Amino acid sequence: MLELRELVVAYGAVRALDGVSLTAAKGGITAVLGANGAGKTTLLRAVSGLVRPRSGEVLLDGRDIGRLPAEEITRLGVAHVPESGGVIIELTVEENLRLGGLWRRENAALRRQISEIYDLFPPLRVRQGRVAATLSGGERQMLALGRALVSRPRLLLMDEPSLGLAPRVAAQIMAVLRRQRDEQGLTVVLVEQNARSALSVADHAVVLSLGSVAAEIAQGEAIDDRLRHAYLGF
Amino acid sequence: MVEFVNLTLSGITSGMVYAAVALALVLIWRATRIVNFAQGGMLMLTTFLAWSVIDRGGSYWVALAVALIAGLALGAIVERIVIRPVENKPPLNAVIVTLGLLVVLQAVAGMIWGGQPRSYPPAFTIQGFKLGETGLLLSPFDLFVIGAVAVVMVALILLFRRTDLGLKLRASAFAPEVARLLGVRVGRMLTLGWALAAVVGSLAGVLIAPSVFVGPNQFDAVLVFGFTAAVIGGLDSPVGAVVGGLVLGCALSYVTGYISSDIVTLGALAALITVLMVRPNGLFATSAGRRV
Amino acid sequence: MNLQTTNPQPKNARAHAPLDRGWAGVVLRMLRRHTLLRHTLLAVVAVVALAYLTGAVSPYRDLQIAHMAYIVCAAAGLTVLTGLGGQISLGHGAFMAIGAYTTALVLNHWAWPLAAVLLAAVTVTAVAGFIVGVAAARLHGPYLAGATLALAVGLPGLVSYEPVTGLLGGQNGLSVSPSPPPLALGETFPLERWQAWISCLCAVIVMWLLANLTHSRLGRSLPATRDDEIAAALSGIRVARVRIITSVVAAACAGLGGGLLAVVTTLAAPGAFPLTLSLQLVAAVVLGGLGSLAGAVWGSVVLVLVPNWASDPDASAHLPHNVASNLPALIFGTVLIVVTLLFPRGMQGGFRWVGRQVKRRLTERTG
Numbered sequence: 001m002l003e004l005r006e007l008v009v010a011y012g013a014v015r016a017l018d019g020v021s022l023t024a025a026k027g028g029i030t031a032v033l034g035a036n037g038a039g040k041t042t043l044l045r046a047v048s049g050l051v052r053p054r055s056g057e058v059l060l061d062g063r064d065i066g067r068l069p070a071e072e073i074t075r076l077g078v079a080h081v082p083e084s085g086g087v088i089i090e091l092t093v094e095e096n097l098r099l100g101g102l103w104r105r106e107n108a109a110l111r112r113q114i115s116e117i118y119d120l121f122p123p124l125r126v127r128q129g130r131v132a133a134t135l136s137g138g139e140r141q142m143l144a145l146g147r148a149l150v151s152r153p154r155l156l157l158m159d160e161p162s163l164g165l166a167p168r169v170a171a172q173i174m175a176v177l178r179r180q181r182d183e184q185g186l187t188v189v190l191v192e193q194n195a196r197s198a199l200s201v202a203d204h205a206v207v208l209s210l211g212s213v214a215a216e217i218a219q220g221e222a223i224d225d226r227l228r229h230a231y232l233g234f
Numbered sequence: 235m236v237e238f239v240n241l242t243l244s245g246i247t248s249g250m251v252y253a254a255v256a257l258a259l260v261l262i263w264r265a266t267r268i269v270n271f272a273q274g275g276m277l278m279l280t281t282f283l284a285w286s287v288i289d290r291g292g293s294y295w296v297a298l299a300v301a302l303i304a305g306l307a308l309g310a311i312v313e314r315i316v317i318r319p320v321e322n323k324p325p326l327n328a329v330i331v332t333l334g335l336l337v338v339l340q341a342v343a344g345m346i347w348g349g350q351p352r353s354y355p356p357a358f359t360i361q362g363f364k365l366g367e368t369g370l371l372l373s374p375f376d377l378f379v380i381g382a383v384a385v386v387m388v389a390l391i392l393l394f395r396r397t398d399l400g401l402k403l404r405a406s407a408f409a410p411e412v413a414r415l416l417g418v419r420v421g422r423m424l425t426l427g428w429a430l431a432a433v434v435g436s437l438a439g440v441l442i443a444p445s446v447f448v449g450p451n452q453f454d455a456v457l458v459f460g461f462t463a464a465v466i467g468g469l470d471s472p473v474g475a476v477v478g479g480l481v482l483g484c485a486l487s488y489v490t491g492y493i494s495s496d497i498v499t500l501g502a503l504a505a506l507i508t509v510l511m512v513r514p515n516g517l518f519a520t521s522a523g524r525r526v
Numbered sequence: 527m528n529l530q531t532t533n534p535q536p537k538n539a540r541a542h543a544p545l546d547r548g549w550a551g552v553v554l555r556m557l558r559r560h561t562l563l564r565h566t567l568l569a570v571v572a573v574v575a576l577a578y579l580t581g582a583v584s585p586y587r588d589l590q591i592a593h594m595a596y597i598v599c600a601a602a603g604l605t606v607l608t609g610l611g612g613q614i615s616l617g618h619g620a621f622m623a624i625g626a627y628t629t630a631l632v633l634n635h636w637a638w639p640l641a642a643v644l645l646a647a648v649t650v651t652a653v654a655g656f657i658v659g660v661a662a663a664r665l666h667g668p669y670l671a672g673a674t675l676a677l678a679v680g681l682p683g684l685v686s687y688e689p690v691t692g693l694l695g696g697q698n699g700l701s702v703s704p705s706p707p708p709l710a711l712g713e714t715f716p717l718e719r720w721q722a723w724i725s726c727l728c729a730v731i732v733m734w735l736l737a738n739l740t741h742s743r744l745g746r747s748l749p750a751t752r753d754d755e756i757a758a759a760l761s762g763i764r765v766a767r768v769r770i771i772t773s774v775v776a777a778a779c780a781g782l783g784g785g786l787l788a789v790v791t792t793l794a795a796p797g798a799f800p801l802t803l804s805l806q807l808v809a810a811v812v813l814g815g816l817g818s819l820a821g822a823v824w825g826s827v828v829l830v831l832v833p834n835w836a837s838d839p840d841a842s843a844h845l846p847h848n849v850a851s852n853l854p855a856l857i858f859g860t861v862l863i864v865v866t867l868l869f870p871r872g873m874q875g876g877f878r879w880v881g882r883q884v885k886r887r888l889t890e891r892t893g
Contacts, residue, residue, distance in 0.1 A: 074417035086412040103417030269668035319867050325667050327866050330812050334862030341855035348848045458679045461672045496687045499680030507661050514664045
């Protein structure tokens with residue numbers, strides 16, 4: 001589904017990603033773990049087109065999308081939920097959701113999708129006419145995820161969804177991801193600092209350190225203590 | 235008392251025009267965080283085009299349509315060619331580029347039409363209505379001005395609030411990066427935003443032309459008034475722009491009526507400074523920073 | 527953006543690095559270390575050069591030099607305000623107007639010596655700058671730009687205001703009759719050269735003062751207030767105070783420029799201070815290179831020469847009047863846009879680049 005080959009992204013002289021290669025299998029959840037500054041967010045931004053790779057390839061179903069602008073990558077079915085959600089606080093909950101699927105230009109389907117999202121996250125239905133600024137952190141994260149799902153993406157990029165959330169809400173989000181994978185065959189790349197919660201849903205994990213892949217973990221694999229201490233912090 | 239009513243009436247009429255200019259500035263400010271100091275030059279150019287149509291025997295309405303369409307095109311062209319490169323650069327760059335554009339537009343107009351101000355006909359008579367014996371400073375043309383600006387404002391509100399295009403425009407203005415992640419072609423939205431703003435500006439130009447005349451530098455004060463109105467309203471708020479325009483229009487009308495028309499611009503400056511001293515971000519400003 | 531004021535002197539000193547030995551080296555090292563000394567030496571060199579230059583050219587060119595010199599005064603002040611302090615002023619022409627009218631009023635009513643008259647103009651404008659500075663200290667970005675724009679558009683209208691028309695002469699303005707050149711210079715000494723001398727001397731003094739100011743504690747804190755107000759405040763800079771002082775300095779310089787304008791053109795009239803003048807001053811500052819005092823000089827030179835070239839009968843004889851008279855503005859506007867988009871460092875930035883290339887070649891050859 002998604003394959004990165006020797007991806008290099010640099011801000012000036014600083015290489016945020018230094019030759020990263022990884023594969024996210026179709027219908028699976030790939031967790032990208034690592035400390036602050038390891039390059040996790042940059043990796044997602046490179047995939048969704050917000051930063052240009054300096055070299056290397058970003059392959060989506062075998063097609064190199066590394067040079068496409070973000071809005072075109074979205075239209076290929078890639079949804080990116082940025083850190084802390086990126087909810088547009090001036091717009092209402094309904095408008096935020098609508099915006100997520102506008103590019104498909106299918107009005108009836110969009111309305112159906114939105115109502116499904118309300119079923120998935122009932123608190124959003126209650127607040128549908130309110131501006132997003134009035135939502136709590138957990139509700140914003142639900143809205144952000146819901147907005148991404150409205151477009152029925154093939155690939156979902158999630159940046160730190162559990163950051164700053166109550167454990168119960170974070171677990172709810174993770175459960176939705178798992179369900180989307182199982183029922184819709186959604187492919188997810190999940191960036192997390194909270195390794196424990198990410199590993200609870202992931203099929204496969206990659207540990208980044210200083211812009212390179214430091215380790216890969218298959219599902220169910222016992223995690224080496226050294227790896228755990230060095231990168232995962234639990 | 236009659237004088238006060240009359241000054242208020244004429245203040246509302248000119249206030250609506252200032253509101254339109256202010257709205258043009260606010261639309262652009264919201265979308266690109268740029269104050270378009272070239273707005274005065276842009277509306278001057280489109281008004282000159284309309285004047286040419288009338289000068290060649292065209293009707294008022296054809297001329298108005300020409301001005302609005304020319305505004306649409308001019309706004310889009312300006313955004314694409316000179317504004318795009320300074321978006322996301324230090325604000326001073328954008329200020330200087332729009333000022334440069336103002337100078338260029340004025341020079342071009344001067345080259346084509348000369349520096350002599352030309353008269354511009356009103357759509358309807360400017361003979362005021364009469365209430366018994368007393369004449370009112372409100373004419374059919376004034377009503378047309380108020381109505382035209384009001385129609386445009388309602389149309390804009392409907393566009394922004396009720397349509398998907400409006401939703402995309404607002405998203406691009408509030409959070410361009412997130413909008414791109416949601417598949418919105420933000421670049422096109424910015425171009426469209428500038429074009430819409432220029433249309434509103436062009437309308438204001440044609441409406442104010444009968445009273446200020448058409449000349450390369452005739453609209454400098456209109457720009458200042460529009461900017462003042464926008465700032466009074468908070469630069470970020472379309473509703474604020476309208477309220478600011480009306481407040482300023484009345485204030486300036488009183489200055490003209492009770493003091494002297496020569497210091498009207500200074501009156502605007504005084505109003506601007508007073509408002510900014512009390513609220514440095516305008517009357518309708520929401521909290522200073524955006525939290526995402 | 528390079529924030530230092532430049533002086534060709536230390537640049538050359540570095541370019542000829544091998545000369546650092548011997549007596550020349552001692553002098554150069556001393557100049558490099560003592561800013562005040564360096565600026566003073568430069569000022570003296572400039573005065574001598576200008577005295578020679580004004581003597582060598584025609585009275586018409588002398589008048590042009592006088593024009594450039596008063597524009598330099600205003601533009602240099604604006605450089606400090608906008609380029610270093612980051613506060614844009616679109617109303618600098620208004621301060622020039624205040625200076626010009628003060629000069630005209632004082633000269634016509636009391637016939638003081640010229641130096642005292644100009645000092646009065648500087649003082650009055652400085653007070654105006656203080657008032658505007660206090661009002662504007664809380665404003666930034668577009669708000670400041672708009673407020674100063676309103677000032678530039680609004681102030682000239684004041685002369686038509688009934689209660690003061692008598693005093694200020696309405697639209698026709700006030701004529702100024704400055705004293706002729708002193709007899710000691712000879713009876714045939716051209717008036718234009720005398721005017722050029724006065725203007726140039728003032729410009730050199732302004733440049734000397736501003737160059738030292740920008741190297742002072744206050745001057746070095748300016749870019750900090752421009753780049754990050756909060757960080758500047760946290761590191762102990764009193765931002766509002768710095769801004770007000772800058773506003774006063776910039777206004778005073780513009781007032782001197784305006785006073786000189788009145789003396790050189792023998793007129794103080796609203797027509798001399800349109801919005802375009804304010805915008806042209808901004809153009810000069812941007813064109814020369816924002817934040818560079820030397821850039822203000824280059825910008826002013828171009829500002830005076832371009833309209834002159836465009837209205838030159840030989841160059842524009844075949845152009846219709848409307849085109850010819852608007853050509854300078856068209857060129858300015860275009861230049862403003864192009865420079866901002868393509869060469870944000872202006873002419874001084876270009877000169878520096880050339881200088882660095884030359885220096886590199888030299889060191890490659892010698893080393």
